[in-house]
Amino acid sequence: MSPEKPPRARGGAGGAAVVGQITRGTTNTNRLRRVDRWIARHPVLRRTDDPLVVDLGYGASGVTAFELEARLRRARPDVEVVGLEIDPARVARAEAQLVEVRAGRTPFAADAHVSFARGGFEVPLAAQPASRRPAVIRAFNVLRQYDEGDVAAAWARMAARLQPGGMLVEGTCDELGRVCTWIEVGADAAPRSLTLSLRLTGLDSPTIAAERLPKALIHRNVPGERVHAFLEALDAEWVRAVASAPFGAEQRWPTALQALADAGWPVQGRARWRLGEVTVPWATVAPR
Known part of the structure; x- marks a missing residue:
């Protein structure tokens, strides 16, 4: 169902319509650690004067918002995280969890700068001054449950709520967070890059x-598309780097990525290769 004409439920911030649809809401502790750590090191978070971050579609539990705040505050102690969900029951559950956090009965800091509200792609921030906009919106495992044709409209709606120079991080991961991919989208709603982040231990391909x-x-x-060509090239270099396998996947992965770079692929994020990451410009993988 299109984000341009979604099922609209009343009762969002200020009584406005909530834009989007309720997704499955799978939530696992530590599932989003890879993307959280990437955001923590991103210049957008480090340079903004107002480190307001939105966890959009956090799911059945507010734990991902608490984890996001805990990881980002190491880089920005003044970070604020607002968790948004369409389902009122999920918001109520997260607010109950917040009471436990405030009481010091969880592993999270009792003074965690986290709050929750009802909202979707319109990214309402009713509890904030009207002039505030997020520096970062993280929307993970949300659009996966939509149609491909819905993506551009959802990006545009979310990006319109960003600070100048802010970013939307939209992606997907497996249930344990060992296989993650995400797209960085600018405040102009234009995609900038694709990042792959994989657990190297036990990685077959x-x-x-x-x-x-x-x-x-x-x-x-599929053959003929840029992302297919990139994954095929990455896999080929992974196979060729088998000689590095005795030294561990942590050595094999950067060997494969260096070979890709030598072959002319614009692979980025060298400092994070050891973590199982690689980033490429959007033009490298953009649909034809």
Whole structure:
């Protein structure tokens, strides 16, 4: 169902319509650690004068919002995280969890700068001054349950709520957070890059990322498409780097990525290769 004409439920911030549809809401502790740590090191978070971050579609539990705040506050002690969900029952559950956090009965800091509200792609921030906009919106495992044709409209709606220079991080991961992919989208709603982040221990092939590509790309992993060519090239270099396997996947992965770079692929994020990450410009994988 299109984010432009979604089922609209009343009772959002200020009584406005909530834009979007309720998704499955699968939530696992530590599931989003890879993308959280990537955001924590991103210049957008470090340079903003107002480190307001939105966890959009956090799911059946507010734990991902608490984890996000805990990881980001190491880089920005003044970070604020607002968790948004369409389902009122999920908001109520997260607010009950927040009471436990405030009481010091959880592993999270009692003074965690976290709050929850009802909302969707319209990204309402009713509890904030009207002039405030988020520096970062993280929307993970949300658009995966929509149609590919819905993606651009959802990006545009969310990006319109960002600060100048802010970013939307939209992606997908498996249930344990061992296979993650995400797209960085600018405040102009234009995609900038694709990042793959894989658990290297026990990795058989980097093409496992194909199963968890964001909605904008998952149906494009076919011959003739750029993302298919990139994954094929990455897998080929992974196979050729087998000589590095005795030194561990942590050595094999950067060996494969360096070979990709030598072959002319614009692979980025060298400092994070050891973590099982690689980033490429959007033009490298953009649908034809």
